[in-house]
Amino acid sequence: MAHKVLIIDDDDDIREVAALSLESVAGWEVVSANSGAQGLARAIEHQPDAILLDVMMPGMDGPATFRELRKNPATARIPVLLLTAKVQSSDQKRFADLGVDAVLFKPFDPLTLPKQISAVLGWK
Amino acid sequence: MDFGGKPALNEAVDRLWARFLPHLKERVAILETAAAAFAAGNLTIEQHQAAIDAAHKLAGVLGTFGLSGGTALARELEMMYSHEGGPDPAHAARLNEIAAELRGLVENRK
Numbered sequence: 268m269a270h271k272v273l274i275i276d277d278d279d280d281i282r283e284v285a286a287l288s289l290e291s292v293a294g295w296e297v298v299s300a301n302s303g304a305q306g307l308a309r310a311i312e313h314q315p316d317a318i319l320l321d322v323m324m325p326g327m328d329g330p331a332t333f334r335e336l337r338k339n340p341a342t343a344r345i346p347v348l349l350l351t352a353k354v355q356s357s358d359q360k361r362f363a364d365l366g367v368d369a370v371l372f373k374p375f376d377p378l379t380l381p382k383q384i385s386a387v388l389g390w391k
Numbered sequence: 392m393d394f395g396g397k398p399a400l401n402e403a404v405d406r407l408w409a410r411f412l413p414h415l416k417e418r419v420a421i422l423e424t425a426a427a428a429f430a431a432g433n434l435t436i437e438q439h440q441a442a443i444d445a446a447h448k449l450a451g452v453l454g455t456f457g458l459s460g461g462t463a464l465a466r467e468l469e470m471m472y473s474h475e476g477g478p479d480p481a482h483a484a485r486l487n488e489i490a491a492e493l494r495g496l497v498e499n500r501k
Binding site: 292323352354 | 397399400404407411414415447448450451452454456459462466
């Protein structure tokens with residue numbers, strides 16, 4: 268099944284490699300946003316099956332974007348996976364406490380990123 | 392689900408690397424400038440924050456392009472710059488050394 272994933276990340280390089288991975292390795296449809304605000308709008312418009320959300324972004328950061336996604340009935344049920352380069356256990360606990368569906372770590376392997384997402388979301 | 396196509400994916404990743412290389416080099420330059428300023432005792436608040444951001448971004452991206460050693464080095468820099476009160480003066484040489492190592496890794500990726 269071709270899933271649709273929204274990638275929200277202010278870094279062009281990360282966004283494009285992740286999109287390349289999900290599109291070419293798994294054949295999924297990808298929608299991208301370069302900010303939390305743009306991500307919220309695209310989530311409402313495109314209703315993705317999952318959202319890959321960067322933590323550190325200028326303006327509305329990942330956790331703030333996540334809270335807005337959960338507040339809005341149109342996006343509240345979309346699974347959200349935080350994507351972070353923070354590896355300290357205090358950060359990991361803070362992210363897990365937000366209530367996101369999973370926390371994935373940068374750097375990721377483009378060849379296996381879709382497998383990671385499928386595994387945590389139970390996608391076949 | 393087909394997770395094949397590794398050679399084609401690697402080629403596409405290489406094309407993205409070439410496209411983003413100038414941007415990655417800019418981040419390394421920020422780290423070189425910050426290391427030099429810190430060694431000279433005139434690291435500004437802006438340079439300090441820019442160094443934390445650049446190190447964090449490089450830590451997140453280099454491994455994705457196959458440079459896991461670069462991610463480890465960038466993480467080390469991020470930790471040193473994020474130290475409360477700023478980097479330890481005893482680490483001045485190491486800050487510079489890591490920035491130079493990152494430059495070499497980024498410029499010599501095959």
